[in-house]
Amino acid sequence: xxxxxxxxxxxxxxxxxxxxxxxxxxxxxxxxxxxxxxxxxxxxxxxxxxxxxxxxxxxxxxxxxxxxxxxxxxxxxxxxxxxxxxxxxxxxxxxxxxxxxxxxxxxxxxxxxxxxxxxxxxxxxxxxxxx
Amino acid sequence: xxxxxxxxxxxxxxxxxxxxxxxxxxxxxxxxxxxxxxxxxxxxxxxxxxx
Numbered sequence: 699x700x701x702x703x704x705x706x707x708x709x710x711x712x713x714x715x716x717x718x719x720x721x722x723x724x725x726x727x728x729x730x731x732x733x734x735x736x737x738x739x740x741x742x743x744x745x746x747x748x749x750x751x752x753x754x755x756x757x758x759x760x761x762x763x764x765x766x767x768x769x770x771x772x773x774x775x776x777x778x779x780x781x782x783x784x785x786x787x788x789x790x791x792x793x794x795x796x797x798x799x800x801x802x803x804x805x806x807x808x809x810x811x812x813x814x815x816x817x818x819x820x821x822x823x824x825x826x827x828x829x
Numbered sequence: 830x831x832x833x834x835x836x837x838x839x840x841x842x843x844x845x846x847x848x849x850x851x852x853x854x855x856x857x858x859x860x861x862x863x864x865x866x867x868x869x870x871x872x873x874x875x876x877x878x879x880x
Contacts, residue, residue, distance in 0.1 A: 703834050704877040712844065712870030718853055721860030734870070747877065750834060761872070801830060803842070805850070819856030825868070826850050 701753040707746040707761050710736045717769070722777065730769035737762035737787055745789075748804075750796065757802040761790040767815065787811045790825055803828045839875040844868045 717729035740746060740762035748759025764785045771783035788811060792804035808823040810816075833840060844850060849865035 699831065699835060703831075705834070705874045706877045708839060708873045708875055710870070710872040712868055712872070714851060714866045714868055716866055718855070718864050718866060719860075720855055726860070734868075736872075748874070750831075752831065759874070799830075815859075816856050817858045819858065821856060821859075822854045824852050826848075826852055826865070828845055828848055828850065 699752070701751070703750040703752070705748045705750060705759065707736065707748065707759055710734065710761065710763060722774065727773060729767075730773065732769070733766040734763050735766075737764045748792075750802070752796060755796045757794045757796055757804060759790075759792050759804055761792060761804075763788050763790060763808075770815065781814075783815065784813065786813050786815075786821075788823065792825065794827070834876050837876055837878070839873055841871050841873045843871040 712734040714732040717731055719726055719728050736746060744760050745762045748757065750757050764787055766785050767783050789809040790806060791809065792806040794802045794804045796802045805825045805827040808825065810821055810823055812820060830840065846867055846869040848867065850868040851866045852863060854863045855861055
């Protein structure tokens, strides 16, 4: 058997149903559900690719993702902010242990690209390991 | 799973929706603070045999 297997990440359909809470003009609001999918426009070397390294029992992958913020745009439009809102783009630099039963999960820090909603300070995000 | 990947099959990994898997920290302009959120859904991957 091959000790390492390069992989392509071909699809991602994920949702953060509960959304996140944030302050807007002094009011606490919830973003509503956030849809996350693969960034099909990511064409760089290593984008949406990874490797299953069975020698080291580690899986690594780089997932380029897009977070749909249209729900937030609708919320803010009600508050009078009518600017179109681009989706949030991020790269998940993920890694996970390949277990004895050859299963694995991926987790790691997200490199979030600048977005006007979050300003110069930006938002930081990390995908935590599963149990 | 390893054999399936070696055989060229496409596989799907499902997130466990009961786990809070995404931790975000907001900028001060949005109130700041850190929240842990549940991630539902899946991703698919397949072996790459060539560039």
